Amino acid sequence: MDKLKKIFSQCRQENRAALIIFCSCGYPDMESSERAIETAIKAGADIIELGVPFSDPMADGSVIRKASEIAISKGTNLPKILDMAERLAIRFPETGFILFSYMNILYHYGLTKLCGKLKKIGLDGILAVDLPLEEKAELAQPCKENGLHLVALVSPATPLERARKIMADASGFVYSVNVCGVTGVRDLHPEEISQHLAVLKENSAVPIAAGFGINDGQAAQRLSRIADGVIVGSAFIKILSGAGDFSQRLEAARELITDLAKNVRRQP
């Protein structure tokens, strides 16, 4: 059984949603982000999205944009992130790892070369923010050849008929965006989102993970009732950019993840 399948099936058995954490790699620097990821995993993250910074992150809100800008200014690039990913995948063989970026970064590295490399270092898949169903073939092919999942997105704006097509073609899990807009912490409308997630779940053979705007245990708790996975990014990065020295921020991040991990458990 492939690793993502195993993770989601184990979560189902434990009656909880999978906790998926996005990390801006290279923020505030490569070494610190490796420590942050390690902290997230030890505090209960099931899957890590390794965010590769791009100069023009058109789908991101201010928190991740700022982190990307700083990461790039420190010389972060895809080869360095792949080196880190290789170390992490060896140290945490039970954890799922998804490479997360914009198409230009992946295309520039070479899609076939990249997929070969990801397989070799033991990553589980790729998510390209700006790669809708219509454009996915060029990346889906090398992913398939290397046993990697290409994670697809759906949004509240996606008509059901289109969502069905996306989900029928999906691999690993489907990333359901909670709101129309960019990434970031905000007020969510829980009822609408729950309803949307329920419809998606009825129509999908792969797990549905919900992301965008989740900033605390309460929000995670509500979504976990329906979603198979809960994705947290900006809230994690925001804490990493908070007050105090980096060890203090890591401690705060550990508390956040621990709280999230507790709250993805469904109440009986």
Added chain:
Amino acid sequence: MNTHYGIYGGQYVAETLMPALAELEQAYLEAKQDPEFHKEYQTLLKNYVGRESPLYFAKRLSQALGGASIYLKREDLNHTGAHKINNTIGQALLAKRMGKTRLIAETGAGMHGVATATVAALLGMECEVFMGTLDVQRQSVNVERMKTLGAKVNPVNEGSATLKDAMNEALRDWTARFSDTFYLIGTVAGPYPYPMLVRDFQSVIGEEARRQCLDQTGRLPDQVIACVGGGSNAMGIFAGFFDDPEVQLVGVEAGGKGLDSGEHAASICGGKVGILHGCKTYLLQNADGQIIDTYSVSAGLDYPGVGPEHSFMADHGKAHYVTVNDDEAISAFDLLARYEGIIPALESAHALAFAIRIAKDYPATTTLLVNLSGRGDKDMDTVRKFKQL
């Protein structure tokens, strides 16, 4: 519909925008079939923009150079001073038809922002323009023009704080508000259907120029020359000659301080294929695939990408792409002012400079048709500063 030009183009956007692009495509294809839509568009082009724009034989300049005959397509005489208005009127009419009440746009030098603010006023729509903070400082007159026209200017202080960042911010705004908002893109880039939409609305330039050239010279031009930043004025004039393989199409990119200096904005001549702002095309990027800052004395050419159809035409030899550096463009700017009494936009001066470069290699029977895409009033300060250096 085919959303690509060979390997280029496409719809590389977040899933949230896909329904918005589908809605736009459908509305445009319907409008295209509607004679009423065409009538309204043509009437505004005539009575509001002042079309058709003249084709003018630059006789004194041509004689002074002692070679080919240079003809100028006078888009600088349009209302608001450039070709941009052809596109903003078309898209704004489409927006109105779709029931949208708010127009957003990105702008670099401010010309597209002004043209968008103009049509928003004309059609009674709300308008917000995104503009990099660096450009807000450099182009303060255009910022005032937009405000006078009733638009809100949103300074974007991210990345390089220029056009590409303004476009990122406009896309983000659109992602969150497409139900009431129409994103009016100013060039033949962005996700499909924008490259097609903008080309179609700009193709009036080429249609007129072809007919005018036949009327005045009795034959087609030998070369059609236009500057290429994103490439909308070039695609507009090229479109008139797609069925004339004997006419050579030449796109002139901004060479800045020279291709070797690394300080330029020549995406086709000096870039690599990549994906930005929704399309696959030639881009200026570094060894890590990050988009790099561009440079040109002409703010309107200062964009790290280019319309995907240009990338396709370059690869397939359907058009030829060259560069002109800052200094050569400034010389062309001066020459046209002195010999013809026309002050061209620095963007257009790039196209003219290439015509001036090659004119002497041809006899007077050879016709070089240059798209004079805009007027140069906005550039007086830039030119003065350039000469002081």
